[in-house]
Amino acid sequence: MSGLGDLVARLFGRAPRHVVTIEEDPVPTAEQIATAVRDVETSIEGRVPAAVTARVHRITGTVEEMVPRLDRFGVGDRQAYTVVATATSYLPEAVEGYLRLPRDFADRRVVSRGKTSLMLLCDQLDLLAMTLEKISDAVSRADAQALVAHGQFLAEKFGQSSLDVPGAGAP
Structure with a gap:
């Protein structure tokens, strides 16, 4: 059967059902993430401008x-994914693309919107750096807020102390 016959047969349950399984890549370990960024650093030694x-x-x-x-x-968190993907994919791919080019071409030949490959790489690296720094700041702010909340809890539990946060409604 093909075409409309296949569709009708499937709609009425007469065609065999095919199960599609999607295999996900395992989440990299902390060591694999650290190794990925160290590998990028090693790959650029003496090969790229300062x-x-x-x-x-x-x-x-x-x-x-x-x-x-x-x-x-949390599991599936977008920010965590960005950190991991930057280390294992975004950063290595950007650098490798640049390193494949002849140095003179990469550093002097305009390739897009008035920019050389070197300028484009720097723009990409700046974007990755800013994104990671925003994520790091968000995590730090959350940790700081947890510390403030814990201090308020202790102050409420054990009485007034230097842990009291002014204006936080502590006793």
Whole structure:
């Protein structure tokens, strides 16, 4: 059967049903994430201008700072995914694309909107760095708020102390 016959047969349950399974990649471990960013740093040693090296170090530093904190995110959290994807995909792919180009071409030839490949890479790295820093700040703010809340709990439980937060309604 084909076409309309297939459709009608399936609608009325006469065609065999095919089960489609989607295999998901396992979530990388903290060590795999750290290794991924170290690999990028190794791959650029002596091969890229200082502007790229500085940007890559900024990103890898933020990723390394975030790895132990990833457990604070829920399963499927978009921010955690961004951190992991940056380390294992976005950063390596951007750098590898640049490294495949001849240096003179990459650094001097305009390729898009008046920018060289080097400029485009720097723009991409800046975007990744800013995104990671926003995520890191959000996690830090949440941790700080948890600390404030715990201090308020202790102040309420055990009486007034230096833990009281002015204007927080503590006794």
